[in-house]
Amino acid sequence: xxxxxPEPTDVSPENxxxxxxxxxxxxxxxxxxxxxxxxxxxxFTANGRExxxxxxxxxxxxxxxxxxxxxHVDTVPGEIPVEVRAADxxxxxxxxxxxxxxxxxWGRGSVDATGPLAAMAVAAxxxxxxxxxxxxxxxxxxxxxxxxxxxxxxxxxxNGEPSGATGITLGYRxxxxxxxxxxxxxxxxxxxxxxxxxxxxxxxxxxxxxxxxDEYHPVFERVTAKPVDVxxxxxxxxxxxxxxxxxxxxxxxxxxxxxxxxxxxxELEIGTVSWAEPIPPVMESPRTEVARAFxxxxxxxxxxxxxxxxxxxxxxxxxxxxxxxxxxTYGPGNSDLDHAPNxxxxxxxxxxxxxxxxxxxxxLSGDTQ
Amino acid sequence: MTECVExxxxxxxxxxxxxxxxxxxxxxxxxxxVVDTAPPVLERAPELEEDWGE
Numbered sequence: 001x002x003x004x005x006p007e008p009t010d011v012s013p014e015n016x017x018x019x020x021x022x023x024x025x026x027x028x029x030x031x032x033x034x035x036x037x038x039x040x041x042x043x044f045t046a047n048g049r050e051x052x053x054x055x056x057x058x059x060x061x062x063x064x065x066x067x068x069x070x071x072h073v074d075t076v077p078g079e080i081p082v083e084v085r086a087a088d089x090x091x092x093x094x095x096x097x098x099x100x101x102x103x104x105x106w107g108r109g110s111v112d113a114t115g116p117l118a119a120m121a122v123a124a125x126x127x128x129x130x131x132x133x134x135x136x137x138x139x140x141x142x143x144x145x146x147x148x149x150x151x152x153x154x155x156x157x158x159n160g161e162p163s164g165a166t167g168i169t170l171g172y173r174x175x176x177x178x179x180x181x182x183x184x185x186x187x188x189x190x191x192x193x194x195x196x197x198x199x200x201x202x203x204x205x206x207x208x209x210x211x212x213x214d215e216y217h218p219v220f221e222r223v224t225a226k227p228v229d230v231x232x233x234x235x236x237x238x239x240x241x242x243x244x245x246x247x248x249x250x251x252x253x254x255x256x257x258x259x260x261x262x263x264x265x266x267e268l269e270i271g272t273v274s275w276a277e278p279i280p281p282v283m284e285s286p287r288t289e290v291a292r293a294f295x296x297x298x299x300x301x302x303x304x305x306x307x308x309x310x311x312x313x314x315x316x317x318x319x320x321x322x323x324x325x326x327x328x329t330y331g332p333g334n335s336d337l338d339h340a341p342n343x344x345x346x347x348x349x350x351x352x353x354x355x356x357x358x359x360x361x362x363x364l365s366g367d368t369q
Numbered sequence: 370m371t372e373c374v375e376x377x378x379x380x381x382x383x384x385x386x387x388x389x390x391x392x393x394x395x396x397x398x399x400x401x402x403v404v405d406t407a408p409p410v411l412e413r414a415p416e417l418e419e420d421w422g423e
Contacts, residue, residue: 112423161423170417220419286414287391295415296389299404307415312422335422 005064005365008128009047016354017347019043020118024107025082028114030074030139033057036114037073040121040133047125056146059133061124065152066365067290068130069120069357071160071331072137072144072315075109076339082107087346095334096346103347110345112338113137116160116331119350123357129365130154137315141279144315148322156290156326156364158357159316162333163308165301165352168294169329171309172317173220174251174281176260180204182271184241186234196243197232199270204245206267211249211260220309223260224250243271250311253283279317283309288326290364297359301352310335330357371409375399382409 019039028036040059044051051061059073087097087104097104109115117133124131132151134143163169180203182196194202204227211223225247232243249264251257257278265273284291286307298305316329332353337343373380378396382403390403391414400414 163420167420169420172423218419286417292387292389292391294389295402296387299388305415307417308420309417310420310422314423335420338422 005128006049009049009125011047011122011125013351016118016122017350019121020110020115020347020350021082021084021105023114023118024105024110027079028074028109029077030136033073033135037133037135040073040117043121044125044131049125054146054150056143057135058143058147059131061131063124063131064127064129064365065154066129067156067158067361068132068154069124069158069160069361070132070134070144070147070315071113071117071120073117073133073135074138075112075114076138078108078339078341080106080108080341080343084347085344091344091346094336096337096344098346098348104344105347105350106342106344108343111162111333111335111343113161113331113333115333115345115350116162116353119332119353119357120158120160122354123361126358127361127365127367129361134315141315141318144318148318153323153325156288157316157319157323157328158290158360159314159319159327159329160331161314161316161329162331162335162338163329164306164334165332165349165356166298166303167306167308167330168286168291168298169308169310169316170286170291171220171253171283172281172313172329173224173253173311174257174317175279175313176249176251176257177276178247178249178261178264178273180243180245180247180271180273182243183235186238186240195241196271197241200230200232200243200245203268203271204247207247207264210263210267219311221252221254223252223255224311225264226250250313251278251281253281256280279313280321282317282320284320284327288328290326290328290360293360293363294328294330294356296363297356300359301356303352371411373397373399373401374411374413375401380411
């Protein structure tokens with residue numbers, strides 16, 4: 001949907017911070033985003049913008065599609081008491097704050113990614129550009145997957161994740177998840193024949209060896225193979241040994257998820273693997289118009305821009321797989337605190353990120369600031 | 370025309386230069402970022418860093 005451009009509406013710095021604190025205060029683990037989504041809709045409608053919750057739970061606020069600002073509404077689980085504390089020496093050492101005494105907001109999602117989400121909502125209202133808050137990013141990216149097929153391609157995308165207020169993320173590795181299952185006949189453990197558990201271990205060892213790489217090779221350019229869950233032992237009737245092994249592989253831009261899957265399957269001798277729908281890797285050029293606009297906006301804040309490529313995966317991978325427009329990922333916060341029990345965000349950094357996003361959106365939509 | 374901050378060679382610039390744009394030094398191959406346009410000022414463009422997570 002490419003709606004006409006609404007009039008930009010001023011949002012005071014105080015109201016911007018209030019939106020952030022409200023959203024962090026509302027628990028929104030994946031699958032339970034509704035209340036936070038309603039708070040976002042309320043924010044947009046109170047500022048004269050059309051907004052609604054779509055059939056999968058995404059918050060949609062279409063407007064000027066010169067750029068789409070989008071981040072995720074959901075967080076990982078975990079209750080961290082929400083409060084604003086004065087920054088101390090630990091915050092400086094953790095590179096959360098620049099000065100002791102500045103306000104730091106503690107709470108689940110403050111970094112990943114409610115900070116980027118709130119900053120984008122404020123910037124979208126102030127500049128009249130499009131906004132979507134998506135659901136399910138921390139599980140199966142169902143909100144982004146729905147958006148990518150349900151919406152017209154915008155001219156540019158800014159995906160919201162913590163890059164730090166001076167960081168611009170251009171790349172992510174892809175993602176491939178699979179479940180290995182094997183069954184063997186039960187027998188006395190003194191017998192030499194391998195059982196299903198050993199088959200699983202053998203397969204996974206072979207897969208890790210197949211992707212073993214020089215440790216001096218950048219992690220972003222390697223395949224990282226990781227077992228994430230395992231279950232095994234005698235079946236209920238005692239007649240067999242069963243094993244289930246869940247695995248994840250991160251895919252560098254030099255490979256396709258299909259090539260990684262084929263390599264893993266080539267090591268399979270016994271058992272079967274079922275694979276989930278893969279997420280392709282993404283690596284954007286630093287020379288796009290949106291990357292240029294970010295560098296200029298960050299320099300306006302008297303800071304030096306940083307260009308990042310991340311070893312994880314985000315909804316930007318989904319958008320890059322569906323849309324050809326230029327895109328980057330951006331948002332306030334130190335990603336070392338993603339999912340951490342001490343997740344917290346400097347409010348000064350939040351204000352800075354709002355200003356950067358506002359400058360970028362105005363630049364890309366043809367307005368100058 | 371302005372100087373490459375890496376090798377000192379002249380770098381030809383087009384008329385509608387924008388702040389944030391990346392241009393190449395055709396002499397040494399350095400990637401240079403335009404940090405001002407009036408007059409043009411170039412700095413070495415930031416290099417790509419690796420980071421964890423999302």
